[in-house]
Amino acid sequence: MDEPAFHQIVADVLKGEIDKYELIMNRCNKAIFNYCYHMLGDYAEAEDCTQEAFLKAYRNLSKFQPDKPFEAWLYSIACNQCIDYLRKRKLSRFLPFLYQKDQDNRHVDQVIEHKYYNPSVLRALARLTAEERSLLILRCVEDKSYQEISLILKHNTTYLRKKYERAAAKFRKHYAMAEGEETNEQGQRSGPETTLSKG
Incomplete structure (x- = not known):
């Protein structure tokens, strides 16, 4: 889904076609869930955080600025949700990361x-x-x-x-x-x- 398609869906939802928001969820759910899971390291919390991020985005669609990429806006909401979760549990445990030893000083x-x-x-x-x-x-x-x-x-x-x-x-x-x-x-x-x- 390209950026104009996102913007059109947002416009349609704001005009009352709320069922179209499901198109955004279907397109972005996996990516947002993966991000939340990497941030939180807990499957259930990542699911909850993903749902809350989509709900918060839906409630704030009128604040979305069309000159910005929609997915970046959605990620920023998910990021804030994850940070809230981490603050609540005081950063007690974290996600396994993608890592290799830096044996040859590569980037x-x-x-x-x-x-x-x-x-x-x-x-x-x-x-x-x-x-x-x-x-x-x-x-x-x-x-x-x-x-x-x-x-x-x-x-x-x-x-x-x-x-x-x-x-x-x-x-x-x-x-x-x-x-x-x-x-x-x-x-x-x-x-x-x-x-x-x-x-």
Whole structure:
């Protein structure tokens, strides 16, 4: 669905054709759910957050600015919903992330490629702020451009690029520390899988 189609549906819904909002939900549900799940790390919470994001968007359709991409607006609502959830549970647990060891200093969005559940990843993410985690997820997992992320997180691209590099460095540092803790707890163990297919 292209941008004019989104805008037409929004216009139709605002004129009373509320059934057409289902077209937006069908088109965007999977992407928004995946984002919420990556942010929250809990399937049930991600489902609830996704529903609340769509409901909030529906209630605020009249505030949508047609000169902005609709999906970016929807992601920003989902982002705020996720942050509310995280605040409520005080960032107690986090999503497994897409990550490989930075063995050759490649850019983080090249090395964060494979999804797996790993305690060290959870510990590393627990040290990041919600904004840092959201930025890494949008860039590496959702494959959003900095321009798209700027519309979602309401920051300019220069700020986001600098923030991204700092967040990636923090993640690598905390991940290495967490790997050391895991080794101390369990004895020497092999590194994370690096051959899984990207989902």
